Amino acid sequence: MKDWNILLVDDEEDFVQTLAERLELRGIECRVALDGEAGLAAMAESQPDVVVLDMFMPGIKGLEVLRLIRERHPKVQVILLTGQGATKDGMDGMKLGAFDYMIKPLSIDDLTSKIGEAVKVARS
């Protein structure tokens, strides 16, 4: 197991639980939160290296969650997940300080390597 601390925030429960299981099979332990509020609460409990954050969730929107993370946990790196046609939102997120954005559906190998890059930056 890698000693990375990863938090996945997405309201699509089946998606995010399966993603967590696949990452764990690759030696990456993850916590899961199903909305922005729960994500921020999980971060207050224990600060992760990287947050993988869906942009479109009920409650606090992804970009607002991102802004709060940057404000409260400036070292934490955020990878945004967007849908097709929402690349503008991804770019807006980059302007707000996201590490990168990825488009759903996404390859597990691409996500794994992106998380690895983000952890390096978070710990530098």
Added chain:
Amino acid sequence: MDNEKYLGRMAAMVSHDLCNVLATIQQASGLMGDFLYLARKESLKSMGLRPKFKYHDKFQEIIAQVQAQVDRGQGICERLSALGHSTDDGPETADVGVAAALVGSLCGRAAKKHKASLEVACAPEPLKAAARLIDVLTALDTVVQAVLPHCGGEPRALRLAPGRGEGEVFIDVVCAGMAAQGQEALAGALPAGKPGIFTIGIVQGGVRLAFAEAGR
């Protein structure tokens, strides 16, 4: 206008929901693949004492099929999303190359009904029309539907070729195998242009849909 915007917004939302469905299917089938891989690894580790899963190869094949369909669905999502966002408020210009590519992929099924395929030529440069994307898309779709029944030759192929003329950008919708008779029939059934937005005229083997070039 309001109906158009409503449909655009709905298409973009449906596309977003579809994306989430595909993402879940993709990860679930990927997880099945992960377990299949682990099962084989464990079977090899036991020096063959533990029997391997009898349907391993068949399962692997099925997982690959699911992944291929996810890729296909992702393409559909992309096009649906582009179609949905074509009604967004924004610049009153549209790239006819982008529109041709979008209609080329959206109308594939309509072409199949006429036993034809659609080909889209790559635009050599950005070709900006002084029209909204939704106007370019609807005009091009109308032209494609008008040309398809007259498309001949073997194999039947309709080609969308974007280009630039004097003060205009255009998309030629042509069929190499169109007979003279077909060309005549097409000329008689040609849809009307829309003054100030686009013109429609006959060219060799098909139709030219032309827009005033933006910024001219």
